[in-house]
Structure formats: C-alpha cells, structure tokens
Amino acid sequence: MADETDPVSGEATKLTRTKQLWAEEGRFLTGRIARPEADRLPPGQHLVRNWPVLDLGLQPEVSHERWRLKVFGAVEKPTTWDWPGFRALPQRQSMSDIHCVTTWSRYDNRWNGVSTRDLIAAVRPRPEARFVALASYDGYTTNLPLEDFAAEDAIVAHSWEGRPLTAEHGGPVRLVVPHLYFWKSAKWLREIAFMHDDQPGFWEIRGYHERGDPWREQRYLDEP
Numbered sequence: 387m388a389d390e391t392d393p394v395s396g397e398a399t400k401l402t403r404t405k406q407l408w409a410e411e412g413r414f415l416t417g418r419i420a421r422p423e424a425d426r427l428p429p430g431q432h433l434v435r436n437w438p439v440l441d442l443g444l445q446p447e448v449s450h451e452r453w454r455l456k457v458f459g460a461v462e463k464p465t466t467w468d469w470p471g472f473r474a475l476p477q478r479q480s481m482s483d484i485h486c487v488t489t490w491s492r493y494d495n496r497w498n499g500v501s502t503r504d505l506i507a508a509v510r511p512r513p514e515a516r517f518v519a520l521a522s523y524d525g526y527t528t529n530l531p532l533e534d535f536a537a538e539d540a541i542v543a544h545s546w547e548g549r550p551l552t553a554e555h556g557g558p559v560r561l562v563v564p565h566l567y568f569w570k571s572a573k574w575l576r577e578i579a580f581m582h583d584d585q586p587g588f589w590e591i592r593g594y595h596e597r598g599d600p601w602r603e604q605r606y607l608d609e610p
C-alpha cells in the first residue's frame with residue numbers, strides 16, 4: 387500500500403496549510419462582481435464614467451414641502467404621499483447600470499429609495515391593471531408594463547451614491563428601472579397611474595419603442 391496521508395486525521399500538507407491561510411485572509415478576493423464586460427454592455431452602447439444629464443431642458447425645482455407622489459387608477463388603495471410619509475415607507479438600496487438610448491451606459495449606480503414592489507404592495511393593484519403611466523413635474527410622461535415596473539431592482543429613488551438626488555438628475559425622487567432604456571426612468575416623478583390599457587408617453591409618441599429593452603435594442607418603434 388502506498389503511504390498516503392489520511393485526508394481526515396493525517397498531517398496537513400504544506401499546500402493544504404497554505405490554502406487554509408488564503409481562506410482565512412480572503413486572498414484573491416477583489417470584491418468585484420465577476421461578469422464579462424461583453425455580457426454587461428448591451429449592443430450598440432458605450433461606457434461613460436461621468437453621468438450625462440438628459441431631459442426636455444426644463445428642470446423643475448420641487449421643494450420637499452411642495453412635493454407629493456400620487457398613485458392612483460386601477461388600485462384598491464389610491465394614495466398620495468407627502469415627503470415624511472414617503473420616507474416612512476420601507477427604505478431599500480439597489481445597485482444597477484444605466485443604459486440610455488442615446489448609446490451611453492454607466493455602471494454601478496447605487497440608489498436608495500422605495501422599491502416599486504413595496505409601493506405596489508401599498509396600493510394593491512386591481513386584477514385589470516396591466517400598465518403604469520408616469521407623469522412628472524416637468525410635464526414629461528412615460529409608460530411601462532406593470533411587470534417591468536415591478537422588477538426586483540426597480541426603485542423610486544431619492545438618493546444616488548449616498549447623497550440626495552440633485553435637481554438635474556430628477557430630485558426629489560425619480561424612478562429607476564435598470565433593465566429598460568433610461569427614458570422609462572422618469573425624473574421629478576409626480577404621478578403613477580395603474581392602467582388597463584397602454585398609454586404612450588412623451589418619447590413613445592415620438593417614434594421610440596413602447597417597451598425599450600436595451601438587450602434587444604428596442605430603441606425605436608418598429609416600422610411596418
């Protein structure tokens with residue numbers, strides 16, 4: 387019989403001891419999420435490190451005193467939150483990438499706010515609700531299917547990277563739906579209407595796609 391070390395009771399080999407040390411000190415851990423860049427960047431997008439500002443050119447200043455979020459339509463419990471009421475809802479954090487239809491993407495944005503799932507749970511949509519229509523303080527509108535709005539990482543955000551959202555990026559609160567092009571993520575959010583029928587918003591009536599999935603390059607309305 388060959389003289390093998392008993393894996394259970396035998397003396398640890400040098401390599402075993404070394405590997406055990408690595409485990410104790412967490413050697414080789416980068417803290418990064420291993421995801422090939424090629425899989426992370428949707429087709430036709432390029433990466434930016436800054437955070438561009440895109441809107442209709444009118445950036446409303448909405449004070450916390452004046453701010454309200456009205457949620458209504460096909461729901462059991464229509465609710466209008468004021469600022470203290472909104473901040474009293476469960477607070478969540480969500481890390482996600484931004485993909486703008488104008489081809490820039492920005493990785494790893496840390497948002498804090500109220501998850502759309504918690505909002506949905508609070509107002510209790512009726513069975514006929516299939517879409518949400520969003521309206522903002524600058525007059526902007528956009529629409530999305532309820533399942534997209536209810537995505538696990540979708541959030542009504544008041545903070546970015548630990549600081550309150552600036553007015554140019556949609557503060558006091560904006561929607562963030564990371565898996566769709568960023569035009570669906572309404573800044574200066576004011577109203578959420580639960581609807582049975584789809585109701586195209588500002589860009590959707592100007593040639594942009596009704597859903598806007600960056601992975602399928604749903605940029606524009608399909609031509610017949």
Ligand SMILES: Nc1nc2c(c(=O)[nH]1)N[C@H]1C(S)=C(S)[C@@H](COP(=O)(O)O)O[C@H]1N2
Pocket residue numbers: 437438439440441442443486487522523524526554555556568569570571572573574575
């Ligand atoms: N209220 C409002 N929300 C909006 C817009 C807008 O004009 N008004 N523009 C949309 C578009 S086209 C994009 S790309 C993102 C830009 O958000 P940012 O300026 O924070 O980068 O906001 C989206 N949400």
Ligand SMILES: [Mo]
Pocket residue numbers: 440486487488568569
């Ligand atoms: Mo955009």
